[in-house]
Amino acid sequence: MQELIERHRQDAAEGKLAYESCRACDHHQAFVRGFCSRCGSEDLEWKTAAGGGRVAAHSVLHRAPTPDYREKVPYAIALVDLDEGMRVMGHAGLDLKPGERVSLSFAPHGERSLLRFDRSSREE
Ligand SMILES: [Zn+2]
Numbered sequence: 524m525q526e527l528i529e530r531h532r533q534d535a536a537e538g539k540l541a542y543e544s545c546r547a548c549d550h551h552q553a554f555v556r557g558f559c560s561r562c563g564s565e566d567l568e569w570k571t572a573a574g575g576g577r578v579a580a581h582s583v584l585h586r587a588p589t590p591d592y593r594e595k596v597p598y599a600i601a602l603v604d605l606d607e608g609m610r611v612m613g614h615a616g617l618d619l620k621p622g623e624r625v626s627l628s629f630a631p632h633g634e635r636s637l638l639r640f641d642r643s644s645r646e647e
Pocket of ligand 1: 545546547548549550559560561562563564
């Protein structure tokens with residue numbers, strides 16, 4: 524399990540959002556679990572998300588949750604439904620609206636790499 528989490532971090536550092544895909548029921552999950560959250564199978568495949576999705580919810584934050592976010596205020600958080608079917612949360616452009624197409628990038632934040640969504644240049 525620790526090995527999987529490490530691999531997920533490493534992929535994020537390289538700008539890739541990895542996810543688990545279940546060979547038994549074709550369920551996709553963004554969180555590394557080592558088993559399928561739908562059917563319980565451990566027959567999972569490691570895949571990389573293409574990065575496209577649609578905004579499900581969007582919220583602008585004016586207060587930082589921790590001091591290291593203070594310089595980012597105001598910033599936006601979005602829930603995004605990726606084309607692969609998973610819902611993930613990430614930082615986002617301030618003016619996005621639910622339903623808009625977005626594309627994924629990664630923004631460095633200290634030692635970590637944060638998901639970031641911005642309006643997609645191509646509308647589908
Ligand atoms: Zn499954």
